[in-house]
Amino acid sequence: MALRIPCPHCGLREYTEFTFGGELRDLESPDPEQDFVRVYLRENDAGPQRERWFHTFGCRRWLTLTRDTVTNEVTP
Amino acid sequence: MSPTFEFEGRQIPIEPGDTIASALHRAGVRTFNRSIKHHRRRGLYCVTGDCPNCSLNVDGEPGVRSCVTPAVEGVRVKRETGFPSAERDLLSATDRAHPLMPVGFYSKMFIKPSFAWPVAEKVISRATGVGRLPEHRVPRRKPARHLHCDLLVVGGGVAGLSAAIAAAQGGERVILCDEGAPGEKLPPGPTLERVRALADELRAMPGAQVFERHTAVGIYEGPLVPVVGEEALLRIHPERVIVATGAVEAHSVFRGNDVPGVFLGRGAARLAGRHRVLPGMRAVVAASTPEGLEHLETLRSAGVEIAVVAIPDDMADRVPSGVPVVRGGRVAAVEGGKTVRAATVTSPTGTERFECDTVVLSLELTPRDALLRMGYGLPVSGAGDSVWPGCTLDEAAESGRLAAAGTPVEPRAAEGIAVARHGYVCLCEDVSIGDLEQAWDEGWRSSEILKRYTTATMGPCQGAMCSRILASFVTAKAGPGPAGTRTTARPPARTHRLEDLAAGIHEVIDKRTALHDRHIEMGARMDWSGSWKRPFHYGDAAEEYRAVRERVSVMDVGTLGKFLVAGRDATTLLDRVFPCRVEGLEPGRSRYLVALDEAGYVMDDGMICALEGSRYYLTSTSGGADRMEMWLRNWTDRWDLHVHVVNQTTMLGAINVAGPRARDLLSALSDDAIDRETLPHMTHAEITVAGVPCRAIRVGFVGELSYELHHPRSRSVELWDALLTTGVAFDIRPHGLDALEILRMEKGHFYLGQDTLPDDHPAKLGLGWAVAMDKPTFVGKVALERMADIPIERRFIGLMFEGAAPTRGVPLYDGDHIVGRVTSCGWSGALSRAIGLGWMRAPDGVFATDLRAGETRATVTTPPFYDPEGARLRA
Numbered sequence: 001m002a003l004r005i006p007c008p009h010c011g012l013r014e015y016t017e018f019t020f021g022g023e024l025r026d027l028e029s030p031d032p033e034q035d036f037v038r039v040y041l042r043e044n045d046a047g048p049q050r051e052r053w054f055h056t057f058g059c060r061r062w063l064t065l066t067r068d069t070v071t072n073e074v075t076p
Numbered sequence: 077m078s079p080t081f082e083f084e085g086r087q088i089p090i091e092p093g094d095t096i097a098s099a100l101h102r103a104g105v106r107t108f109n110r111s112i113k114h115h116r117r118r119g120l121y122c123v124t125g126d127c128p129n130c131s132l133n134v135d136g137e138p139g140v141r142s143c144v145t146p147a148v149e150g151v152r153v154k155r156e157t158g159f160p161s162a163e164r165d166l167l168s169a170t171d172r173a174h175p176l177m178p179v180g181f182y183s184k185m186f187i188k189p190s191f192a193w194p195v196a197e198k199v200i201s202r203a204t205g206v207g208r209l210p211e212h213r214v215p216r217r218k219p220a221r222h223l224h225c226d227l228l229v230v231g232g233g234v235a236g237l238s239a240a241i242a243a244a245q246g247g248e249r250v251i252l253c254d255e256g257a258p259g260e261k262l263p264p265g266p267t268l269e270r271v272r273a274l275a276d277e278l279r280a281m282p283g284a285q286v287f288e289r290h291t292a293v294g295i296y297e298g299p300l301v302p303v304v305g306e307e308a309l310l311r312i313h314p315e316r317v318i319v320a321t322g323a324v325e326a327h328s329v330f331r332g333n334d335v336p337g338v339f340l341g342r343g344a345a346r347l348a349g350r351h352r353v354l355p356g357m358r359a360v361v362a363a364s365t366p367e368g369l370e371h372l373e374t375l376r377s378a379g380v381e382i383a384v385v386a387i388p389d390d391m392a393d394r395v396p397s398g399v400p401v402v403r404g405g406r407v408a409a410v411e412g413g414k415t416v417r418a419a420t421v422t423s424p425t426g427t428e429r430f431e432c433d434t435v436v437l438s439l440e441l442t443p444r445d446a447l448l449r450m451g452y453g454l455p456v457s458g459a460g461d462s463v464w465p466g467c468t469l470d471e472a473a474e475s476g477r478l479a480a481a482g483t484p485v486e487p488r489a490a491e492g493i494a495v496a497r498h499g500y501v502c503l504c505e506d507v508s509i510g511d512l513e514q515a516w517d518e519g520w521r522s523s524e525i526l527k528r529y530t531t532a533t534m535g536p537c538q539g540a541m542c543s544r545i546l547a548s549f550v551t552a553k554a555g556p557g558p559a560g561t562r563t564t565a566r567p568p569a570r571t572h573r574l575e576d577l578a579a580g581i582h583e584v585i586d587k588r589t590a591l592h593d594r595h596i597e598m599g600a601r602m603d604w605s606g607s608w609k610r611p612f613h614y615g616d617a618a619e620e621y622r623a624v625r626e627r628v629s630v631m632d633v634g635t636l637g638k639f640l641v642a643g644r645d646a647t648t649l650l651d652r653v654f655p656c657r658v659e660g661l662e663p664g665r666s667r668y669l670v671a672l673d674e675a676g677y678v679m680d681d682g683m684i685c686a687l688e689g690s691r692y693y694l695t696s697t698s699g700g701a702d703r704m705e706m707w708l709r710n711w712t713d714r715w716d717l718h719v720h721v722v723n724q725t726t727m728l729g730a731i732n733v734a735g736p737r738a739r740d741l742l743s744a745l746s747d748d749a750i751d752r753e754t755l756p757h758m759t760h761a762e763i764t765v766a767g768v769p770c771r772a773i774r775v776g777f778v779g780e781l782s783y784e785l786h787h788p789r790s791r792s793v794e795l796w797d798a799l800l801t802t803g804v805a806f807d808i809r810p811h812g813l814d815a816l817e818i819l820r821m822e823k824g825h826f827y828l829g830q831d832t833l834p835d836d837h838p839a840k841l842g843l844g845w846a847v848a849m850d851k852p853t854f855v856g857k858v859a860l861e862r863m864a865d866i867p868i869e870r871r872f873i874g875l876m877f878e879g880a881a882p883t884r885g886v887p888l889y890d891g892d893h894i895v896g897r898v899t900s901c902g903w904s905g906a907l908s909r910a911i912g913l914g915w916m917r918a919p920d921g922v923f924a925t926d927l928r929a930g931e932t933r934a935t936v937t938t939p940p941f942y943d944p945e946g947a948r949l950r951a
Contacts, residue, residue, distance in 0.1 A: 003298070014313065019706070027714060028853070032862035039674045039859060054706050062713040
């Protein structure tokens with residue numbers, strides 16, 4: 001369950017250097033009802049999900065990766 | 077005269093090498109404790125730090141394992157269970173009243189009538205428990221250190237050392253920790269020599285670190301293994317962990333198995349061999365391991381009379397001649413109260429009773445595997461006795477090498493333990509076989525469920541002594557299967573002080589502006605403001621307030637978030653992120669900035685200053701700086717824009733020069749044009765003040781003529797000194813956060829998070845003017861559109877109080893109904909009355925105007941209170 005994150009700028013780093021940014025979500029949704037779903041509801045999958053991470057104690061860039069929420073296996 | 081320590085008013089002599097327990101035992105103390113529920117006498121048992129029996133209060137600290145704590149001259153030791161004392165415990169009546177206190181007692185009793193529970197709870201909590209927290213004790217502040225390695229080995233025996241050496245030879249960075257020191261528990265002999273040689277070899281290896289007297293707390297996801305040491309808490313982040321914590325002699329269950337005088341073999345041998353104190357005068361020994369025969373020898377040579385040895389038939393010939401033996405015998409019951417009086421030994425040939433004062437049990441080994449039982453799913457493997465209990469030294473070394481090589485060391489299933497009909501299974505939690513039987517009959521039929529119902533295996537040892545017995549009990553009833561698996565262990569695997577686990581929490585690093593030392597020199601009271609240390613006042617906040625309103629003042633606002641946003645798409649980014657209009661903002665102009673999240677709620681606020689060449693300078697609140705940077709970078713990334721976001725928060729200092737004489741002061745220090753026409757409110761310019769290049773921003777949180785001077789941090793002190801020196805002519809003085817609090821309150825400016833709620837959208841805060849709804853898009857726009865039709869039933873309000881200000885945070889009443897809350901309040905010098913900010917609700921859309929804040933009458937107003945036209949601000 002070790003969690004290391006492959007940062008494209010800094011290499012493989014301990015997850016404690018990062019800030020979790022949540023599930024990757026759609027950028028926008030013009031329909032107000034759909035936008036409500038986009039803003040408030042999460043998939044919360046047990047399995048691979050696309051996520052955002054911010055390398056707070058590193059390059060201070062955002063990255064998107066796929067993490068299996070069950071095993072912590074990370075793929076870019 | 078030998079040194080002594082105090083034990084309940086007696087002086088106990090200390091011999092060299094004594095632990096507290098060995099010295100007490102020598103002095104005749106047999107009852108060390110009373111058991112947690114039934115107040116049965118408990119005496120020394122394992123003498124290896126595994127069982128709960130020897131816990132004592134040492135110098136006010138409860139729960140000290142006296143058997144592994146060196147006796148130090150002058151300490152004060154006492155027992156703390158039992159009423160009035162452990163020696164004469166009236167509550168031991170609960171033992172005879174066992175049927176009245178059944179298992180699941182808490183779940184069953186006092187459910188009805190419910191009013192009885194609060195009383196009963198007090199009585200029960202007095203009667204149970206294993207110690208009392210000291211009332212006055214300043215916790216030691218220990219630091220926490222993070223260490224990284226490839227392999228962490230817990231346990232410095234043959235297996236652990238062999239594993240560490242093998243891994244270090246393979247080039248891995250290895251850390252080995254041991255709760256004691258390698259070999260220190262071993263008697264002189266070949267095993268000790270082997271351990272010492274291995275330990276020396278490991279210490280000499282590059283890339284290997286050995287931590288003695290460092291106890292692993294548990295294994296967490298990561299893996300992360302916190303390790304408690306005397307000086308620091310180590311947070312070790314290994315790639316993988318090998319647990320080689322050895323084994324403990326099996327606890328066994330029979331009637332009277334907890335009477336003081338019943339010892340595990342290693343415990344009795346340790347007392348007799350190492351501490352030269354006889355566990356008793358006459359012992360019944362039950363041995364079924366080679367180690368048991370060594371213990372027998374140790375006891376005999378120390379002078380203990382051996383009443384009988386109960387031993388398997390095939391080992392009987394190895395008992396020295398002259399020692400009485402019962403072939404195939406086992407201890408079936410022990411009689412005794414204060415101490416053991418006799419033991420009954422049964423064998424295929426019959427049952428015999430032996431008078432004795434000591435019973436020594438050396439029957440088999442049970443893995444000391446709490447760490448393994450909490451590391452499921454993590455890269456953790458076992459080695460040595462903790463997976464192969466009773467293995468030889470060569471096997472231990474082999475298992476260590478296998479584990480180091482990454483080959484799984486399959487546990488050798490310890491055989492089930494024959495479960496008797498009487499006796500205590502779990503010493504920590506005082507659970508007997510009878511309790512398990514009863515719980516089984518009530519329908520709780522797996523080890524994990526029985527654990528929860530009876531609390532067996534839940535105590536400080538986390539089942540090190542008893543989890544095999546519990547599993548065997550279930551397997552004997554239900555047959556082999558998942559019901560009878562061993563219970564999961566939880567951290568901590570050993571007993572720790574909370575102060576050790578809390579190590580490092582005080583290590584908070586404060587952020588300081590470049591002027592920090594200046595503030596202290598000027599007598600400022602510095603305190604936390606978010607993650608910064610900031611001046612609250614310089615001795616007289618009222619005078620600081622007057623300086624701002626009547627003359628001129630300076631404030632260190634270097635904590636503000638400060639950002640340079642540049643690049644081809646900078647305007648696009650800001651226009652799409654923020655609700656204000658950025659396109660068309662001319663260089664030199666500024667605009668109030670409110671940042672919304674995607675739900676349309678106010679996240680932060682600040683200023684946006686347009687620079688030449690489509691570059692922008694942004695400020696945010698002090699607490700919102702990090703979030704603002706993440707926010708800007710997130711959208712830059714997701715929209716794939718060409719923008720540079722440079723966080724200049726700590727590169728730049730900022731000093732706010734405010735007050736009616738602010739321009740006069742700056743004019744004395746600058747040749748640049750800063751007059752009202754050239755540099756009006758909501759503009760900014762690059763100017764030089766006292767030789768320091770500054771970006772002067774005309775903005776006013778305090779509601780007076782003011783210039784925020786943003787400048788290189790390295791020039792802060794120089795600028796500050798020049799302002800204060802030249803300012804003497806204007807009777808200048810700096811102001812801190814206390815004065816600022818009332819200054820901004822008079823202007824009706826909210827503090828985000830203090831005066832606002834997480835779901836305040838701009839209109840609720842009266843900030844509708846800061847949102848350009850006609851822009852094609854911005855973050856939060858769709859949400860604002862969706863909420864546009866929802867009537868606003870909660871508003872940000874101003875309050876005027878009659879008399880003194882109430883306590884901040886008090887509710888606002890309309891008649892008997894709470895309709896809101898006071899979020900800021902204080903005495904306004906300008907209005908000569910107490911004022912405040914807050915929010916109130918009006919579900920029916922009618923906002924009342926006369927309210928009550930606690931006992932204080934409050935009138936609702938619309939802020940600001942001071943200079944509502946902003947004439948002074950625009951001066």
